[in-house]
Amino acid sequence: MQVWDVIVVGAGQAGLSAAHHLKVRGLETLVLDANEAPGGAWQHRWDSLTMADVHGVADLPDASAPPTSRERANRVVPGYFADYERRQDLQVRRPVRVDRVESVGDLLEVSGVAGNGDEQHWITRSLVNATGTWDRPFVPHYPGIETFGGEQFHTADYPGWNTCAASAYSLWAVAPARCSSSARSGRSPRRCG
Numbered sequence: 673m674q675v676w677d678v679i680v681v682g683a684g685q686a687g688l689s690a691a692h693h694l695k696v697r698g699l700e701t702l703v704l705d706a707n708e709a710p711g712g713a714w715q716h717r718w719d720s721l722t723m724a725d726v727h728g729v730a731d732l733p734d735a736s737a738p739p740t741s742r743e744r745a746n747r748v749v750p751g752y753f754a755d756y757e758r759r760q761d762l763q764v765r766r767p768v769r770v771d772r773v774e775s776v777g778d779l780l781e782v783s784g785v786a787g788n789g790d791e792q793h794w795i796t797r798s799l800v801n802a803t804g805t806w807d808r809p810f811v812p813h814y815p816g817i818e819t820f821g822g823e824q825f826h827t828a829d830y831p832g833w834n835t836c837a838a839s840a841y842s843l844w845a846v847a848p849a850r851c852s853s854s855a856r857s858g859r860s861p862r863r864c865g
Contacts, residue, residue, distance in 0.1 A: 676702045679796040681770045684712025687802035691762050692733045705766040711750025721745045732756050
């Protein structure tokens, strides 16, 4: 079995950036991603979110981010990530849901389930966890949460602006590139997505 220098778990912005820098340093790097296609969490965003609505997409190393436009972010950013994987010749395997990492002497055994249901194993010297928060969203406690009468959504569960157009809502979004989180709440007929 091949021994990888590094396995990166997750092919979103952080995972692709890490894989690029590791490859540039000459390390044999494999990226395992749970999604069936490139795009990280962006591919799961709601259709009404355009590139003009997002607060910006950070550049990947050696590749400028897509420009502001009225195009759907859930198409543009995944296309940008897919193009980046090809141009950087990154080794990405998907879909693979990593479910276990165990020590094997001085090495690590990474185990996961592929899209076809087969369990697979890889051996590596190092591991980078870049899985993000999409599959396990965190909604922090805030003053008034106990008495808030509306619905609360994490970005991962947000159904789209038409769902909250005329009702009370609280929308939590985590911005890992800026290491911050923000909340938006209110009652408004305006578009909230």
